[in-house]
Amino acid sequence: MRASDRLVDAAGRIAAAGGGLAVADSEGRLVGFLSERDVIGAIFPPYLKELHHTGFLTKDFASLLRRAADAAELRVDSVMVRDPETLRATDSESHAAEIFLHQAPDALPVTDSDGRVRGVVRIADVAQSLLEACGALRG
16 A cells, blocks of 8 residues: 555555555555554544543434545545554564554554565464464364
């Protein structure tokens, strides 16, 4: 995904991939990360993060749709996380699990030693891999 992409296009790609997508420059180097939470954050007013009861939103769905329509045209670089936490392609699953546990992201970009994007790892991928490794040890 590119920093200049529209948020509506990026959101569709994130939904298909799950978790989030790395944002790369023309040389494939990581410049940011866009998660599902970043997309929702662009639609909802920032003060809502502080509120515990947001049921009033369902009573004014038209306003929410107007905000979503405005957010749809935003550029990815206006919403993405710059300089995100990353995993290196050579990092262990236990290192990835530690980051997921302590920093609580849903997904992390994976880069090589030159900072080029190699993929995205989701917390579910790491959990599945570790559980499968456990089963292999028992078997």
